[in-house]
Amino acid sequence: MNEILIKDTKAFYQKTFNAPAGTIILSPGRINIIGEHIDYNDGYVLPAAIDKIICFAFEKNNTKIAKIHAIDLDESFEIDVTSKQELTDSVWTNYLRGVLNQLHLKGYALEGFNCTFSSNIPSGSGLSSSAALECGFLYGINELFNLGIKPIDIALMGQSAEHWVGINCGIMDQFSSVMGLEDKVIKIDCKTLEYTYHDANFVDYSLILFDSNVKHSLFTSEYNTRRIECGEGLDIIKANYPEITSFRDCDVNHVTSLQSKMTDNVYRRSLYVVKEIKRVIQACVALDGGDILTLGKLMFETHDGLSVNYEVSCDELDYLVELAKAEDTVIGSRLMGGGFGGCTITLVKKGSEEAVKAKFSKLYLDKFGIELKIHDVKVSNGTSLYK
Template sequence: MNEILIQNTTAFFEKSFGKAPEKIVLSPGRINIIGEHVDYNDGYVLPAAIDKVICFAFEKSNSKTSKIIAIDLNEEFEADLTQEIELSDVVWTNYILGVIKQLQDNGFSFDGFNCVFSSNIPVGSGLSSSAALECGMIFGIKELFGLQIEKVDIALLGQKAEHWVGINCGIMDQFSSVHGLENKVIKLDCNTLEFEYHNADFKDYSLVLFDSNVKHSLFTSEYNNRRLECEEGLSIIKNHFPEIKTFRDCTEEQVLSLKDKMTEVVFRRVHFVVKEILRVTQACEALDNGNIEVLGQLLFDTHDGLSKDYEVSCAELDFIVEQAKKEEAVVGSRLMGGGFGGCAITLIKKGHENSIKEAFTSLYFDTFGIDLKIYDVKVSNGTSLYTTN
């Protein structure tokens, strides 16, 4: 699948600049298997890089000017590296300008470059195309000019670039885009950035993303509310159990014992968080043991919690997951990402994918009048150089 993307990107570069590129970089999107809304609650996440990528072709421009062409948008811009980098009205360019600014601000020395890029990561589907863009650009500049930048610093620089653009993202997206390994998920502590790999051999099952094709506008306000509700709940827990510092120190029994000390809403929020942190550990054990059925049930449990206790789902995503529960060939499904729209990550027994896709597509349109988008994904390697060897 990516071979055609690489060929087209390379050919476009040659047409634009008259010669073959010096470096070709592939930078992937990501999924999160489990561990939703716990990155800001001192929990763990379980992301993986996927086989949907942005392909970049680079060369040195032998000047102080960089020219960048976005093939898919049919747009281009130039950046003068001798001038102060400032935000542009053209939104997509800011992610690249942010990368250049972060590298310069952190003392890295490099000259101008020419770059074209193209992507098969669906934009706006919650697969972190922006993180792939940032990390791929940093990696390409690093390789082109021989800069010494560790993987974790590529991720952190990418995150800072996105903050500069105005999006206050966590570290998971950039970290998983850079650190991904084929058939491995990453158990990541978003506070300390400590991580470990776990097997992600889905054996007889396929990973399919059902994109609800809806985006409800509640996300920002409700996200902020959830953070406040969780902070209130943790404060109550600490008052009664002084030895507890974070949600990961807390047991479900302790939360249940404090039910009458919290509002119903705060109780449901913290009950979800404590159970979800535990589910990440259980998911790692299931993957290491090759028990995909157990993993699937954890996905269903997470969705129930996100829908009923954390209340970040929507009618469209609940519908997809409820249909999934009725299918014997589906072992698990849940909303992935912040919620109020986006994708349901789903594990389907191989050989049944097409019939389930057709059934879901028809039922979804009949119910909501919306076309269901569908993406097949595989767990793949992180940002890397492409070589023809």
């Protein structure tokens, strides 16, 4: 599928600008295996780049104007790369303006270029297409003009570009999009940005995303509330255990011993965070040892925590995980992302994928009257120059 996308993107560039593109960049979306809602609690995340990409075609045009065309949207814009960037009403162009803004802030002098891009990352599925857009665009400019920007700085500048647009994201999306490796997940320390790679050879199992095709409007307000509740919980723990500096220093006993001093919500949020930080560490050990059954068990535990204690699930996601638990050929499943809709990430035994997809699709449609979207994904390389 990616080869067709690359061919079509190059052909569109040739047709649009009447010349071949010299630089082709592939920038992937990402999944998160485990470690949800703990990036802002000084925890760890375990993402991976996937084989769903945005393909960019670039070439210099010897002017000071960038001419950019989004093939899938059939929309274009032109921009003076030597001038200050301003936010507009066009969301997709703002991400690219944000990248150009970062380059200006860091003192890089640019010339004009032509660019077309197209994507097969499913829209609205929580696979971080915006990070792929920012990082692929920046990676291409870096290659085109030999700017010498290091991959980790491309990720950080991509994150800053998204902040400029107005989305206060963590580093996980951009980091995994740029730094991903085939058959590896990345354990990222959200406090220090230290990272290690761990095996992601799922051997006899396939990774399938079941997209609930719903997005409940609770997310923004509830997300902010969770952050406040976690802060309250940590403050109470620190007041009673002066040696504690963050949730990563805690064990479950620190939280349970203070249950009477916390509101019920603060207690349950804190308990989830401490357990999830431990689960990420256990998942890395399981992956390195090829113990995929343990990884699946941890995924189910994470979903239960997200649903019961963190309360960011919804009926549709809970039902998809219930179906997974009842299926002998499924060993793990959980909601992936912020919650209140979006996808579950599920480990399904190879050879049974089509039967599981058909069964889940029918039961989900019968229960909710909603078509289930399904995406097969594989762990793949991060943003790269296509040769």
